Amino acid sequence: MTWDTIVTASPTFILGLPLLFAFLTTLVGRFSKRLGKLLFGVGLLLTTFFVGVMSYQVLTDGSWFYVFGAEQPSPENLLSFFRITFVADGFAVLATLTIAITALAAGIYSYSFMKGESGLNKFYTLFLLTLAGVNGMVLTGDLFNLFVWFEVTSVASCALVAFRNYKGKSVEAGLKYMVLSTVGGLFVLFSIGLLYGQYGVLNYALLREGITGTFIDKLALGILVVMFAMKSSSVPMQMWAPDAYGEAPGSVTPFIAITSMGSLFVLFRLLFGVFSVSISPAASGSILIILGVLSMIVGVTMALVQSDLKRLIAYLSVSQIGYMMMAVGVGLATLNTGEYESFGELAMQGGLFHMINDGVYKALLFLSAVAVVHATGIRSLNELGGVAHKMPYTTFFFLLGALSIAGIPPLSGFSSKLLIYKSVYLYSPILVIIALVVSIITLAIIGKAFFNAFLGPNQGLVKNHISKTMLLSMGILTAVLVLFTLFPNVVVTEIVSPAIEGLIGSFEGVLP
C-alpha cells in the first residue's frame, strides 16, 4: 500500500481508527489498565494525524470522494448499488478539524481529571465511539449512513454524559438527552424514508439532482431541520443542553458540545448540498435566521440568571450557536441572488469561521471552568471567589476564553463576529442590533462570572491540585486560539473559503 492510497483512504482512517481503538482499549484494558490508557492516547493522536493528512490533501489538491463498494453504480450489475460515499471536501475539513482539536484537548484533559473513577476503560471506549460517530456524521455522503452515525453518536455521547452513574443527576441528564436524541433519530429515519420512497436513492449527490421540491420533500426537509436543530441545541429545543453539559464529566463537556456542533455541520450540509437546488433557499434561510436569533436571545437571557458556572457557559454556548445559524442563514437566504456576491459570502465566511473559533474558545472556557470546579469542589458562583491567587494559569486561560466569547477586539472571536456584523447589516440592520446587544450581555455575564469566581480576596477554597496534563490541554487550545487571533485572514482564506466552496459546490464526480 503506497502513501497515495493511504491519503485517498484517509476518511476511512478518520472513522475506522477511533472505532478500532475504542474496542481495543477495553480488550487490552482487561489485562493492563496502563496499556489501555496508552492505547486511548494513541488512537486519539492517530485520528488527529489522519485529519491533518486529509486536510492537507484537500486544501492543496482539492476534494475527492471515497467510495466503499462499487466505484460507479450501473443498472447491469445490481450489486454495484451497494456503495457508500464519503465526502472529503473543504467543508469536511473544517468540521473534522474543529472536532479533532476539541477531542484532542478533552482527551488529554481526561487523563488526570478522570483519575479515581472506576471503569475508565469503558470511558475511553465511549469517548472514541463518540469521536467516530461525529466524524462519520460530517464525512458521510449518504443519508442512511448519516442516520447510523447519528445514532452511534447519540448512544455513545448519552452514555458519556451519564458516565458518573453514581450521581443521580448525571443519569437524569443522560436519559433526557437520550430520549430527545432517539425521538430525533426516528424522525430523521422517517424523513429519509419519505425521500427514498420518492426517488429511490440515498446518496446526497443523486438526491441533489433528483429532488423536485414536492410537498413531501418540504415535509422531509422540515423534519430534518427541526431534528438537527434540536441536536445542535438551538432554541426552542435547547432544554437538554444545559443539563447534559452541566452533568457530564467535566473533561468531556466540550466534547459533548462539539457533537452538537457536528449536528449543525450536518444541517448546513443538507441544506446547502442537497436541498438548496430545488427548494427555495430564501425560505429555508429565513427559518435558519429565525432559529438563530431566537437561540441568541433565549440563550443569553437564560445565562443571565444562572449561578452555576457550568450551566452558565452551557447557555452562552447555546447563544453562540445562534450566531452561526444566523450568519449561515443569511448566506443561504441570499444564495443564487446578486446579494450573495455583495454580502452573502461574507456572512458565510463569518458564520463558518465562528464555528471553528467557537469550538476552540468554548472548549477553553469549559475546561478552565471545570478546572476551577475540580480544584474547589464548588460550582456555585455565589460561593466561589478569589481562585486566581492559587490558579494563575487557569485564570489566564479562562480570561482568554471569556474575552473571545464576548468578542473583545484583538481576539479571534472578534474577527468572526465582525465579519458577521458587517455582512448581516446589509441584509437587515435589526439583526445586527440584536447580535450586538447579545454580545454586550455576553460580556456582562462572563465578566460577572470571572469576577465572582476568580477575583477578590483569597478565601482558601482551592483544595485540589491542577495537574500538568490539564494545563497542557488548555495550553494547546490557547495556542490554537492565539494562532486564530494572529492570522484570522489566513484561516478565512485557507480553511473557511474552501469550506464554503465545498458546501455550495455540487458533488461533481460522484454521479454515475
Next chain:
Amino acid sequence: MSWDAFFMTMPYLAVVILLSIGLYTVLFKKNLIKIIMGIAIMQNGANLFLVSLAYRDGYYAPIFTSAESTDMVMPTAHALTLTSIVIGLATTALMLSFTIMIKRHYGSINTEDVRRCKE
C-alpha cells in the same frame, strides 16, 4: 378508489397511527417506562414505513437464485429496516438501564420527581 388501492394505503395508515400513539405517549405520559414504550412504538412505526415503501406487488424477494433480476425488489429498504431494528434495540436497552439507575437514586420513575438538574 378501488379496493386494491385502498388496501395498499393500509400500511401507511398504520404508520401514521403508530407514530401518533408513540408521540402522544412521549409527550404526555409521566412514567419513564411508558415514555420508553412510546419510543419503541414509534420505532416500529418508522420500520413499518420503510418496509411498506419497499413492497412492490408481484415482485420477488431479492435472492439471486430465485428470479430474474428484473423482477426483484431493491433490498435497500430492508437493509435499512434491519439496521434500524438493531439500533432500536441498543437505544431501548440503554434508556431502560438509565431508568433502573434513576429508580435507584431517586426512588421514583415519575418525571415530576426526576428534575433535580435544574436545582
